[in-house]
Amino acid sequence: DQQVKQNSPSLSVQEGRISILNCDYTNSMFDYFLWYKKYPAEGPTFLISISSIKDKNEDGRFTVFLNKSAKHLSLHIVPSQPGDSAVYFCAASEGPGNQFYFGTGTSLTVIP
Amino acid sequence: GAVVSQHPSWVICKSGTSVKIECRSLDFQATTMFWYRQFPKQSLMLMATSNEGSKATYEQGVEKDKFLINHASLTLSTLTVTSAHPEDSSFYICSAYRGLNTEAFFGQGTRLTVV
Numbered sequence: 001d002q003q004v005k006q007n008s009p010s011l012s013v014q015e016g017r018i019s020i021l022n023c024d025y026t027n028s029m030f031d032y033f034l035w036y037k038k039y040p041a042e043g044p045t046f047l048i049s050i051s052s053i054k055d056k057n058e059d060g061r062f063t064v065f066l067n068k069s070a071k072h073l074s075l076h077i078v079p080s081q082p083g084d085s086a087v088y089f090c091a092a093s094e095g096p097g098n099q100f101y102f103g104t105g106t107s108l109t110v111i112p
Numbered sequence: 113g114a115v116v117s118q119h120p121s122w123v124i125c126k127s128g129t130s131v132k133i134e135c136r137s138l139d140f141q142a143t144t145m146f147w148y149r150q151f152p153k154q155s156l157m158l159m160a161t162s163n164e165g166s167k168a169t170y171e172q173g174v175e176k177d178k179f180l181i182n183h184a185s186l187t188l189s190t191l192t193v194t195s196a197h198p199e200d201s202s203f204y205i206c207s208a209y210r211g212l213n214t215e216a217f218f219g220q221g222t223r224l225t226v227v
Contacts (some may be wrong), residue, residue, distance in 0.1 A: 043219050045218070046216075093216075105155065
């Protein structure tokens with residue numbers, strides 16, 4: 001049972017435009033969410049996080065939005081750069097020390 | 113920042129042999145580490161939770177006698193794939209929390225190929 005879902009396996013965006021990656025979850029006990037970026041044959045690297053007490057968190061070009069009522073979060077990258085091309089995973093947990101549940105990933109391609 | 117180091121990054125072994133993968137927290141103590149496995153085009157799936165000084169907790173469907181986990185110190189957890197078979201070929205990743213910090217740090221991952 002996939003508790004975290006990323007329904008778009010791939011996304012292509014022109015350089016300079018906004019990339020929007022979406023993630024849905026089913027477990028209402030999740031209260032901490034993360035986005036990770038992963039290059040082939042490498043471990044995931046942390047991008048940005050958000051806790052359930054917030055609905056937005058911004059870090060440079062990356063902004064994560066959380067809609068708790070819809071159990072939906074999204075990652076906005078603006079402006080998109082070719083170096084952003086990678087697979088992006090969202091992950092959720094029930095709090096500190098608990099395991100993360102990962103989505104299946106969205107492969108982002110930023111076209112120069 | 114905190115770093116989790118995983119070694120080796122790539123290993124090829126013969127069917128029937130055992131392979132040990134190490135996961136180290138370099139600048140913090142990790143009482144809990146998680147081991148994940150990723151099949152091609154699938155998400156990371158938790159295999160087991162490794163607790164320092166006690167037995168690991170395995171997820172349903174993961175053979176504890178095949179995937180031996182040892183968390184002997186606060187900075188080191190090891191995963192040993194015993195009697196490896198080609199179907200064990202996968203990408204294995206460890207992660208660790210630093211105390212109450214809610215961010216999990218990930219190792220670089222290990223690509224295991226069993227021939």
